[in-house]
Amino acid sequence: MPPDHAAPLLTLALYQPDIPQNAGTILRMCACLRLRAAIIEPAGFPVSDRHFRRAGMDYLSHVDIARHSSWAAFETWRRESGGRLILLSTKASLAYTSFSFALGDILLVGRESAGAPEEVHAAADARLVIPLETSMRSLNVAVAAAMVAGEAMRQIRLNGMA
Numbered sequence: 001m002p003p004d005h006a007a008p009l010l011t012l013a014l015y016q017p018d019i020p021q022n023a024g025t026i027l028r029m030c031a032c033l034r035l036r037a038a039i040i041e042p043a044g045f046p047v048s049d050r051h052f053r054r055a056g057m058d059y060l061s062h063v064d065i066a067r068h069s070s071w072a073a074f075e076t077w078r079r080e081s082g083g084r085l086i087l088l089s090t091k092a093s094l095a096y097t098s099f100s101f102a103l104g105d106i107l108l109v110g111r112e113s114a115g116a117p118e119e120v121h122a123a124a125d126a127r128l129v130i131p132l133e134t135s136m137r138s139l140n141v142a143v144a145a146a147m148v149a150g151e152a153m154r155q156i157r158l159n160g161m162a
């Protein structure tokens with residue numbers, strides 16, 4: 001059967017996003033790359049926030065966004081969806097380029113301010129790091145999301161999954 005070109009390849013989930021410009025940038029990317037988005041509440045801003053809407057522009061109306069009221073609600077949905085939870089974390093040891101991504105994976109990014117808590121690290125099926133120069137702490141969350149989503153999509157297409 002040919003691949004379904006209308007179906008999202010991956011889900012990009014934002015854990016309690018706190019910077020509206022970054023969330024808007026990520027959601028714009030989701031629209032452009034046919035990724036489904038998930039927002040795990042509470043977010044640090046309303047969807048009416050002008051910085052969020054400015055960064056997402058008119059692309060926001062083209063994204064399939066699922067809003068989950070809590071981590072527990074997201075986990076219930078995630079278990080039903082069957083997708084693997086792949087956490088991007090500065091505390092991980094496995095480089096994202098050494099991981100085999102699959103169709104339906106859920107890429108999860110943490111808060112710009114504080115990353116993701118231990119509970120979220122423990123729930124993930126895999127924890128991936130983007131190796132940085134020594135003494136550099138972290139990337140902007142939207143940059144990290146774009147790098148890993150790009151690699152995941154490259155692998156998925158290369159392996160004929162989409």
Ligand SMILES: C[S@@+](CC[C@H](N)C(=O)[O-])C[C@H]1O[C@@H](n2cnc3c(N)ncnc32)[C@H](O)[C@@H]1O
Nearest residue numbers: 088089090109110112115129130138139141144
């Ligand atoms: C600004 S960082 C969070 C910084 C926080 N102090 C920490 O170390 O978790 C925001 C999010 O971007 C992603 N991120 C940033 N740099 C990363 C890296 N080098 N490897 C993996 N994920 C990264 C992670 O999802 C992280 O939770």
